[in-house]
Amino acid sequence: MHFKNKIVIITGAASGIGKACAFQFAKKGATVVVADINLENAQKIADEIVTNQGNALPIKVNVAKFTDVEKLINTTVAEFGKIDIMINNAGIGPSYLKTHEATLRDWDRVISVNQTGVFYGMKLALQQFLIQGYGNIVNVASLAGLKASSHNISYSASKFAVVGMTKSAAMEYASQNIRINAVCPGYTASPLLDQLRNTKPEMDAKLKSVIPMKRYAKPDEIAAAVLWLASDETQFITGQTITLDGGTSL
Template sequence: MEVKDKIVIVTGAGSGIGRATAIHFAKFGATVVVSDINTESAQKVVDEIISNKGKAIVNKCNVAKFEEVENLVNSTVNEFGKLDVIVNNAGIGPNLLRTHESRLKDWDAVIAVNQTGVFYCMKVALQQFLEQGYGNIVNIASLAGLKASPNNISYSASKFAVVGMTKSAAMEYATKNIRVNAVCPGYTESALLNQLIGAKPEMDAILKSVIPMKRYGKAEEIADAVVWLASDNTRFITGQTITLDGGTSL
């Protein structure tokens, strides 16, 4: 995939899909800014990339804080002179409560990270992309942003918002050499899935029963699609939501 020498920010890159995506970009020759609120986890990813002769640095960022997002993008540009791609992956999971039982603090936290955080990252990155004349955004949405997801109101709302923001921005900047796409993973092996099954162990069998492939996705499989969308191999693709769910949405 054509991402060699690109400068790429991946948020929430300390684990799960973000980690796999950062490693995958580096494998194909990109320089990766591994961003996470947990610098210890992020450093482990950087160490793994460097041990495999890749290029990466750590940049701590809480995407729910606008000034930290500004620092993330500005420090990246100051360090490398440009920003080619930002992957907005940072997110937190659902609380598995019915809508009337939802706690206000949980709603606020999920929306702050999953929705507002993506907006912040898009806003700041787009300012840089307009200045340099090109850029690429890949947002990590979810199958929960495309179809009904009960007991999941804040997470579902945030991921539907990510899909909408992706499509709106793609139209706004289509003539500016800036592409904006999203991937919508289904049930994928990750900390969020572990959290779900840990809270309700019976969900493991239930979830697999609705996946035609009868297995969960792997983070590396999602990363493949992200890097492809960010590459020069997909120059005519914008405003799309690529669903990776083993057929669940069928």
């Protein structure tokens, strides 16, 4: 599996799963656009990729802003002439409240990034893919987009939406050499999980108790599935959600 001469955009690439994807794509030969709201960290990731003989371009983007995502796509095309792969990974967590306690601010904040941000990324990447005649999108959803998840209404809603958008768009563009899939990670060692554990320390043992493998996923393990779906080895796969949860959904 290689990505030589491929141009890959990864949102939320400065940490967690996005960071792992950036390093793995670069190691396999891709030129990686390290897109993140935190430009300082994105620059660090890009610098490390370049230091290891890879190619990377850091770009600041707030995926909740259409003009930011538009600039991301336009800058990438202007710089490299194409986009081969779009990884919509940027996401934020909720405030972990019951539905009747959830604030309007929390709802709007999470939906704008996790759902609307993915829509923006898909819409604009697809416009470029239609010009090129090909393309590949992998969305990072969640186990919370496949099954019930309490104290999580905005996050759950956004991730169910990502799964639905993935399937709907995959059907629309399957005949045009464009594939769209999603990964649905379970509990993964990442800043989002750290946020939950810092808010409710007692959750650490509770979460591990419902994972048959008794551990969290490593970001590299999720990234490996992203790369597989984005590769030429899965050319007849579209509209699918790959669950990586250590058996939690069982």
